[in-house]
Amino acid sequence: MNSTKRRGSWKRREEQMDESTVATHNHDDHRRSERKDGEETKSRGKSYRLLTFDEVPDYMKDNEFIRKYYRGEWPLKHLLLSLFRWHNETLNIWTHLMGFALFLGLVAVNLVHAHQVVDLFGIFRYFTNGTETNLSYNSGEIEETMKLHGAVKQHHLNHLGYNSMPVEIAAAQWPFYTFMGGAILCLLSSTTYHLFSCHSHHLSLLLSRADYAGIAVMIVASFFPPIYYIFQCQPHWQIAYLSVITLIGIFTVAALLSPPLSSGKYRVFRTLLFSSMGLFGLIPAVHATVVNWDNPRRNTIVAYELFMAFFYLVGAGFYASRVPERFKPGFFDVAGQSHQIFHVLVVLGALAHYGAVLVLLDYRDVVGCDTTLG
Numbered sequence: 221m222n223s224t225k226r227r228g229s230w231k232r233r234e235e236q237m238d239e240s241t242v243a244t245h246n247h248d249d250h251r252r253s254e255r256k257d258g259e260e261t262k263s264r265g266k267s268y269r270l271l272t273f274d275e276v277p278d279y280m281k282d283n284e285f286i287r288k289y290y291r292g293e294w295p296l297k298h299l300l301l302s303l304f305r306w307h308n309e310t311l312n313i314w315t316h317l318m319g320f321a322l323f324l325g326l327v328a329v330n331l332v333h334a335h336q337v338v339d340l341f342g343i344f345r346y347f348t349n350g351t352e353t354n355l356s357y358n359s360g361e362i363e364e365t366m367k368l369h370g371a372v373k374q375h376h377l378n379h380l381g382y383n384s385m386p387v388e389i390a391a392a393q394w395p396f397y398t399f400m401g402g403a404i405l406c407l408l409s410s411t412t413y414h415l416f417s418c419h420s421h422h423l424s425l426l427l428s429r430a431d432y433a434g435i436a437v438m439i440v441a442s443f444f445p446p447i448y449y450i451f452q453c454q455p456h457w458q459i460a461y462l463s464v465i466t467l468i469g470i471f472t473v474a475a476l477l478s479p480p481l482s483s484g485k486y487r488v489f490r491t492l493l494f495s496s497m498g499l500f501g502l503i504p505a506v507h508a509t510v511v512n513w514d515n516p517r518r519n520t521i522v523a524y525e526l527f528m529a530f531f532y533l534v535g536a537g538f539y540a541s542r543v544p545e546r547f548k549p550g551f552f553d554v555a556g557q558s559h560q561i562f563h564v565l566v567v568l569g570a571l572a573h574y575g576a577v578l579v580l581l582d583y584r585d586v587v588g589c590d591t592t593l594g
């Protein structure tokens with residue numbers, strides 16, 4: 221919003237942290253004792269100050285455009301407490317920690333109530349139902365209607381755009397929870413990586429592998445709801461697509477968890493793996509668009525998935541290009557760096573996919589397989 225003002229406040233924060241670094245660097249005990257902002261933590265006589273890029277061990281030198289505010293090889297307890305300190309990973313940690321909490325909350329609410337009441341503050345429901353909201357449409361109502369007034373129900377469904385008599389009412393929930401579980405695992409492993417990876421080289425390797433594996437699991441898990449619900453009435457395609465994406469997922473996770481492939485020189489190979497997993501989605505996506513040509517919700521689902529693709533692609537662009545920090549090294553050390561933007565876009569992409577999955581679940585709650593849509 222007000223970038224000048226915001227930059228001003230970041231600048232002040234930088235100056236405060238510079239002060240902290242200088243104070244500890246000079247081992248100026250007098251100045252240190254005067255500190256009241258808690259920037260520096262002392263434990264058993266040892267101080268934990270923030271380091272510059274040139275001071276950190278080689279394995280931490282991942283982005284040369286982030287110049288300062290690195291945590292060193294701190295004990296795990298101090299890294300945990302660093303959740304509440306400003307350093308160059310603070311926002312990387314919090315963006316995915318909040319995403320993790322959001323998806324965990326959505327799962328909890330979905331478990332407590334039926335999925336149809338969980339609309340993320342009404343946003344998804346608004347876009348999903350549009351004008352149909354006026355009909356007080358929900359799956360429970362349709363179920364009741366179906367039981368009591370067969371003919372009236374059919375009219376009601378026709379009015380909603382469903383032309384066929386529903387056969388099954390409650391859609392299987394497990395593909396939905398598979399996706400949510402994948403998103404939660406990915407966001408949690410990312411949070412853990414950014415919080416603790418600087419503890420030691422060994423832990424950094426371990427957690428970076430878990431972080432990559434988490435991304436692969438989330439990609440694979442994202443495929444489950446759309447493939448399951450769209451191809452529900454064509455089990456051979458459903459099984460074929462889910463089997464292939466599961467095999468690709470197992471291979472990718474196994475590859476990413478093996479020590480050699482998580483090293484820097486295989487970065488291109490890893491990028492190709494993730495890309496091929498994402499691109500594989502184009503095959504069932506095109507197939508699904510053809511299968512669902514008459515589905516009244518098709519455009520809504522496609523719109524959500526295009527938003528998802530947009531967020532993920534733009535996110536990958538920021539991740540790979542290291543924009544904006546490459547244009548002003550050191551300026552975005554604490555806030556505004558590419559990785560933080562990438563993290564936010566990953567959460568937005570997952571939320572867009574959640575929106576699409578809700579539409580599919582709604583659809584499968586009223587339209588089973590004995591229909592012209594199969």
Ligand SMILES: [Zn+2]
Nearest residue numbers: 312410559563
């Ligand atoms: Zn990250």
